[in-house]
Amino acid sequence: GDSVTQMEGPVTLSEEAFLTINCTYTATGYPSLFWYVQYPGEGLQLLLKATKADDKGSNKGFEATYRKETTSFHLEKGSVQVSDSAVYFCALVSGGGADGLTFGKGTHLIIQP
Amino acid sequence: DTEVTQTPKHLVMGMTNKKSLKCEQHMGHRAMYWYKQKAKKPPELMFVYSYEKLSINESVPSRFSPECPNSSLLNLHLHALQPEDSALYLCASSQYGGGSNTGELFFGEGSRLTVL
Numbered sequence: 001g002d003s004v005t006q007m008e009g010p011v012t013l014s015e016e017a018f019l020t021i022n023c024t025y026t027a028t029g030y031p032s033l034f035w036y037v038q039y040p041g042e043g044l045q046l047l048l049k050a051t052k053a054d055d056k057g058s059n060k061g062f063e064a065t066y067r068k069e070t071t072s073f074h075l076e077k078g079s080v081q082v083s084d085s086a087v088y089f090c091a092l093v094s095g096g097g098a099d100g101l102t103f104g105k106g107t108h109l110i111i112q113p
Numbered sequence: 114d115t116e117v118t119q120t121p122k123h124l125v126m127g128m129t130n131k132k133s134l135k136c137e138q139h140m141g142h143r144a145m146y147w148y149k150q151k152a153k154k155p156p157e158l159m160f161v162y163s164y165e166k167l168s169i170n171e172s173v174p175s176r177f178s179p180e181c182p183n184s185s186l187l188n189l190h191l192h193a194l195q196p197e198d199s200a201l202y203l204c205a206s207s208q209y210g211g212g213s214n215t216g217e218l219f220f221g222e223g224s225r226l227t228v229l
Contacts, residue, residue, distance in 0.1 A: 032216050043117075043203050043220035044156065051215075089155055093216030100146065100169065101216055103155035 002027040004104035006090045012110045013080055021075040021107045023064075023090035031094035033057075033066055033073040034101070038087045047075075047088070085111045119204050119221035127229050128194060134224045136187040136204030144210030145187040146218065147179060148203040156203055162187060163210025194228045201225050 006023040013019060025031065032051045036044040048057030053068035062077045073090060090104040117138045126132050136145065144163045148156035161169035162181040170179075176198075178190040187204055202225075205218040 034216055041222075043205075043222045044218075045220065046217055049217065087153075091216070100158050100161055101218065106153070106155050108153070 002031070002092060002094055002102040004090050004092055004102055006088075006104035007107055008105050010108040010110050012112065015082055015111055015113050016079045017111075019075070019077040019080045019084075019109070021088055021090075021109070023073045023075065023104060025071050025073065025090075025092050027071075027092055027094045027102075029094050031092040033064070034091045034093075035062070035064055035073070035075050036089045036091055036103075038089065038106075040086070044089065080109075080111050082111045082113055085109055117204055117206055117219050117221035119202075119224050121224060122222065123225050123227075125227045125229065126191065126194065128196075130194075131190070131192045133191065134189040134202055134204075134226075136189075136221060137185055138206045138219070139185055140206065140208075140219065141184075142206035142208050142219070143184060144207045145181065146205040146207075147187070147189050148205065150201045150203055150223070160189075161210070168210065191226075194226075196228050199226055199228045 003026045034049045035047040037047045038044045048059040050057040050066035056065045064073050064075045087106045087108050089106045091101045120135045146161050147159040150156045158171050159173045160179040165181050176193045180188040201223040203223045204221045207218050
């Protein structure tokens, strides 16, 4: 079946540091890939997505590129802020999405001033 | 309106109580979901309603009973719960259901349930 593997953390960085959160996947066919973010006390929000190989998703300074050859979708940001502290979930949907999203375990990101 | 609204935000109930969680969206979405999320874990899919019909039930115990009265509303009826059912219950919606699901889900803020 489909699966998503991501570093669990917590990942602690100083403000303005460069961020990478690794995500790799296993799926049949050609999945769509997502990063969702969950701020403390809130539900999940879609951060960015990519639907085919070599697509780059971007939003709020975050970027991720769909790499089919390495089955990866790593999340990056050039300069993090304290307000980026949250839990980040990599996810995929495949086969038309009838079974819903497959989530990774989540990465807790802590940004210190 | 791009919101999914869940009520109540917090619920404390005893093991013999009957309560309900409610979820509402007015985006015209045709699929709605219930997820259960334990602390520091990813959401676990419980139920999916696609075009107002139950399409997925992920082997959830019968003490959880979903209901979709119309395309905008989703309920989760709770009865005889156990302390281990304490969790954040998230509702979500997507524009299309079934085999056309794009994976773009809109989540509510959740109902935090504590079972004593």
